[in-house]
Amino acid sequence: MAETTHRAGFANIIGKPNVGKSTLMNALTGERLSIITAKAQTTRHRIMGILSGEDFQVIYSDTPGILKPAYELHKVMMTYVDLALDDADILIYVVEVGEGYDEELPVLKRLQTSTVPLIVVINKIDLASQEAVMEKIKLWEEKLNPRAVIPVSALNNFNTEALLQTVRDLLPPHPPYFDKEEMTDRTERFFASEIIREKIFLHYEQEIPYSSDVVIDAFQELDHVIRIRALILVERDSQKGIIIGRGGAMLKKIGIEARKAMEAFFGKPVYLEQHVKVEPDWRNQKNKLERLGYGS
Ligand SMILES: Nc1nc2c(ncn2[C@@H]2O[C@H](COP(=O)(O)OP(=O)(O)OP(=O)(O)O)[C@@H](O)[C@H]2O)c(=O)[nH]1
Ligand SMILES: [Mg+2]
Incomplete structure (x- = not known):
């Protein structure tokens, strides 16, 4: 029997507040690990959600939405985002379908120059027309030149399978980091x-x-x-x-x-x-x- 290579890595989810990062991580892992509310700044921690198969393991990280700190708490939250940018094997940048390219957002410059494989996820496509989605795919392809732009509706679990497949294809060969039964790093x-x-x-x-x-x-x-x-x-x-x-x-x-x-x-x-x-x-x-x- 031919041995298949095991693949494993960290796929870190970042983006502005309220774009649906936590909803997406829960959809991708099939677990309700991250809390979700309609209010911005719901997530304050970095939370790992682990998805394992026989020959792969993805460790997703949900992170706080990127913001300009007004409190010490925000500064700490942004260190979690920085760390996620640094230690990723794959970066998943989540935007809402209605969101434009924000020249003022420093993280976008970082994504442009990063050598880590980047996937842009356009979320909440249930709220937009197909033409609007096509336009946004073009915009993000032009601006960030990512490996893939994937439109999804995390809320409806629409097209998240395609995202998982793309993530799996980008995982580096590596033994599992966690036991295959583990779902998270949190207590x-x-x-x-x-x-x-x-x-x-x-x-x-x-x-x-x-x-x-x-x-x-x-x-x-x-x-x-x-x-x-x-x-x-x-x-x-x-x-x-x-x-x-x-x-x-x-x-x-x-x-x-x-x-x-x-x-x-x-x-x-x-x-x-x-x-x-x-x-x-x-x-x-x-x-x-x-x-x-x-x-x-
Ligand atoms: N219509 C629609 N709403 C969505 C979708 N995904 C998430 N939402 C809603 O968007 C809001 C924010 O979702 P979260 O997953 O908490 O967003 P987040 O990016 O984790 O937010 P922060 O943790 O505050 O940065 C919630 O009301 C979700 O129900 C989607 O695909 N479609
Ligand atoms: Mg969140």
Whole structure:
């Protein structure tokens, strides 16, 4: 029997906020690893999603959307993007179908001169006509000269198979980096905190989602239940009141939704306890950020 070469590598997904990077990674891995909301800046970490086959392994990285930092937190988020640009075997640059070429975006210059194989993914094509999509394919081919421009609808899982095939063709020969059963580099605690953060992004407006973070301070897996204690951090007292809501109604609501999502994710009943704490200025203080898992 002829031995086939095993291929493996890091396919790093980058792009502006809200273009659908996380939706795409979930579609490509078939797992709900990254949280998704309609608000920009949902993703704050680099999250790996691993897809393995008999003779290949793709390690996708979802990353925060590229932005001009206004807080220390943003600066850390952008270091994750920089790292993803540096350590990629394949770069997947995601744009929305309505997005034009932004001369002001420094990352585009970097992509033009990068020697790493580049795939441009045009996402959300369900929102545009075929002519508009064809025009955008031409635009991105001209501007970035990538190996491929692939139009998809990550939301509808449309044409993501073609993207996977292109990624597989570009993978270098390499033994697997992770066990074939592994799906991610992240811990269960991390996913528990992300699920609560998603519910905060979905149910609160204005500054609240951006002023909040979630810490899991107990995660105990028993025979029939996982007991999770979460601390929701906000920056000010007034925000604490908003998170909790009248008579505790809002906190209860997101708690129920988060618990259900956790049960689906972990495949086991969850007992969830939530507390809210004021942590002034956590977004701007390096030591606090590091304690919250935003290490650079
Ligand atoms: N119509 C349409 N909407 C999409 C598609 N893919 C993603 N979306 C929506 O776009 C919004 C943002 O999706 P995300 O996957 O969170 O985007 P992101 O690039 O990870 O955003 P950040 O993490 O904030 O940078 C959500 O409301 C998604 O449902 C698509 O193919 N079509
Ligand atoms: Mg995201």
